[in-house]
Amino acid sequence: MLGFSQAADNNKASILTVLSKYLQAGDVVLEVGSGSGQHALHMAQALPYVTWYPSEHPAALDTLKHNIEACGSDNIATPLSIDLVKDTWQKPLVDVVYAANIAHIVTPLLGERLVALARNALSGGGLLALYGPFKYAGAFTSESNARFEQWLKARDPRSGIRDFEWMLELASGHDMTLIEDHTMPANNQLLVFQSRKI
Numbered sequence: 715m716l717g718f719s720q721a722a723d724n725n726k727a728s729i730l731t732v733l734s735k736y737l738q739a740g741d742v743v744l745e746v747g748s749g750s751g752q753h754a755l756h757m758a759q760a761l762p763y764v765t766w767y768p769s770e771h772p773a774a775l776d777t778l779k780h781n782i783e784a785c786g787s788d789n790i791a792t793p794l795s796i797d798l799v800k801d802t803w804q805k806p807l808v809d810v811v812y813a814a815n816i817a818h819i820v821t822p823l824l825g826e827r828l829v830a831l832a833r834n835a836l837s838g839g840g841l842l843a844l845y846g847p848f849k850y851a852g853a854f855t856s857e858s859n860a861r862f863e864q865w866l867k868a869r870d871p872r873s874g875i876r877d878f879e880w881m882l883e884l885a886s887g888h889d890m891t892l893i894e895d896h897t898m899p900a901n902n903q904l905l906v907f908q909s910r911k912i
């Protein structure tokens with residue numbers, strides 16, 4: 715496994731527990747910013763009735779491809795190249811778009827592009843699942859998230875833990891509504907939005 719992430723290993727089981735409630739036989743999931751692919755590998759192995767499309771920025775794609783080729787199951791597709799800076803979704807519609815720990819890493823503009831890409835990719839009634847830390851009414855949910863924000867800003871001032879209310883606005887601007895906000899271990903959330911049914 716190249717680029718192993720301890721955090722992804724720690725949170726994959728709790729994310730699977732929540733995601734599996736929403737996934738049905740035959741569903742297709744597009745993951746944006748799959749990183750090392752640990753979530754894709756874990757979810758696809760546990761949910762063999764789902765097809766998982768992992769993706770990454772071109773700069774990180776080789777690592778992801780290596781891990782999926784080495785450890786992947788039949789229901790994981792060859793990783794796609796998706797750069798939120800320039801790519802839009804042109805391929806067939808999917809049932810779920812999943813992105814973990816992306817919104818606070820990328821710029822607000824790219825956060826918006828992530829939501830726009832999801833809207834383009836989702837079939838009517840499809841779901842966008844966003845995992846990561848968020849702020850509520852301008853406040854961090856924990857001291858450790860406040861410290862994490864300082865670390866993020868020192869690394870890139872354009873990154874940062876996003877406001878839950880901002881995510882709601884973005885989603886609403888792209889015809890999606892929040893259906894559930896799951897509180898997850900380690901001060902994270904899993905926000906589940908649904909695109910408008912056609």
Ligand SMILES: C[S@@+](CC[C@H](N)C(=O)[O-])C[C@H]1O[C@@H](n2cnc3c(N)ncnc32)[C@H](O)[C@@H]1O
Pocket residue numbers: 719721722746747748749750770771774796797798799813814815816819820824
């Ligand atoms: C903190 S990592 C999260 C990885 C994985 N989802 C996880 O939870 O372990 C953030 C990911 O965002 C990806 N990323 C950064 N900029 C991106 C962009 N412009 N387009 C697509 N992905 C991007 C990075 O390559 C990286 O894998």
